[in-house]
Amino acid sequence: MIPGKFITLEGIDGAGKSTHLGWLENIFRSRGKTVVVTREPGGTPLGEALRELLLDDNGTMHAETEALLMFAARREHLDKVILPALARGDWVISDRFTDASFAYQGGGRGLAMQKLDSLEQWVQGEFQPDLTFYFDVTVELGRQRISVIKPADRFEKEHDAFFRKVRDAYLERAHKFPRRISIIDANQPLEEVKKSLDKIISTIC
Ligand SMILES: Nc1ncnc2c1ncn2[C@@H]1O[C@H](COP(=O)(O)OP(=O)(O)O)[C@@H](O)[C@H]1O
Numbered sequence: 001m002i003p004g005k006f007i008t009l010e011g012i013d014g015a016g017k018s019t020h021l022g023w024l025e026n027i028f029r030s031r032g033k034t035v036v037v038t039r040e041p042g043g044t045p046l047g048e049a050l051r052e053l054l055l056d057d058n059g060t061m062h063a064e065t066e067a068l069l070m071f072a073a074r075r076e077h078l079d080k081v082i083l084p085a086l087a088r089g090d091w092v093i094s095d096r097f098t099d100a101s102f103a104y105q106g107g108g109r110g111l112a113m114q115k116l117d118s119l120e121q122w123v124q125g126e127f128q129p130d131l132t133f134y135f136d137v138t139v140e141l142g143r144q145r146i147s148v149i150k151p152a153d154r155f156e157k158e159h160d161a162f163f164r165k166v167r168d169a170y171l172e173r174a175h176k177f178p179r180r181i182s183i184i185d186a187n188q189p190l191e192e193v194k195k196s197l198d199k200i201i202s203t204i205c
Pocket residue numbers: 011012013014015016017018019020145146149186187188189190193
């Protein structure tokens with residue numbers, strides 16, 4: 001039994017993950033948990049360097065290279081940050097994890113899910129988050145929300161058709177793993193989204 005809890009946030013770009021991450025962190029702290037906040041790709045010095053390459057909007061790479069780099073960053077992240085924190089009994093919140101690879105590289109880029117299953121098995125064995133919040137938002141609303149913040153990265157520059165496939169793959173995954181993945185309707189106003197989150201976290205702390 002791992003003493004801590006591992007919670008991941010997922011969704012297409014602009015769904016509201018980063019916004020709610022800080023809120024969740026405060027709630028967990030106020031309930032006495034030691035919280036580690038992290039993100040993917042990234043979370044370690046090597047992972048952050050890989051993130052730069054992966055998100056660079058001037059860069060191009062084969063879809064399999066992209067998947068391999070995501071999992072390489074994840075291997076490092078598990079080893080250096082996630083597993084040690086959970087072993088100490090900390091609660092770890094990660095802005096994205098493996099579901100994003102199935103959604104973006106599998107759904108968006110069209111890589112065979114079996115290849116991603118093999119990478120997942122290689123990098124993390126049976127290890128899975130205790131709880132995943134999937135923030136579901138329409139592609140149109142997600143795009144509206146990201147367009148006002150900062151210049152688009154390599155993924156954010158993708159067309160709506162790409163994000164529709166990503167969203168479909170997320171929904172498919174949420175239906176495949178209903179006990180782990182909670183679907184949050186992120187089209188709602190912020191206060192309503194928080195209420196939905198609150199209901200779920202009251203079952204774990
Ligand atoms: N439910 C919501 N209603 C209105 N605006 C939202 C909502 N969720 C997020 N936003 C806004 O949308 C933008 C993108 O949110 P962000 O949390 O950065 O998304 P993500 O991390 O999923 O890409 C931010 O400006 C945020 O304030």
